[in-house]
Amino acid sequence: MVDWDNVGDRVHNARTVIGSPYCKGDYSVKKGVHYTVLAYTDWADDFVPTVVAWKMKDGTTIPDDFSNLDQSKKNAEMALA
Numbered sequence: 001m002v003d004w005d006n007v008g009d010r011v012h013n014a015r016t017v018i019g020s021p022y023c024k025g026d027y028s029v030k031k032g033v034h035y036t037v038l039a040y041t042d043w044a045d046d047f048v049p050t051v052v053a054w055k056m057k058d059g060t061t062i063p064d065d066f067s068n069l070d071q072s073k074k075n076a077e078m079a080l081a
Contacts (some may be wrong), residue, residue, distance in 0.1 A: 010065060013067070
């Protein structure tokens, strides 16, 4: 059985960190530049990236499923650094 509360939290966290066409804000991270999408979640007929690989400047990647908002924000900041 799917834990929809958990999925909803991850969708919210993803939109908070990487943005959404439906959310206003200045999102510095860019798909393809700072992260690669590994999986999407179909949420209310919108495909939201919910698993990404953050691209670090040293060439490494960090997988992130947006289950921890603070860690996801930190990963985004490290990808921008």
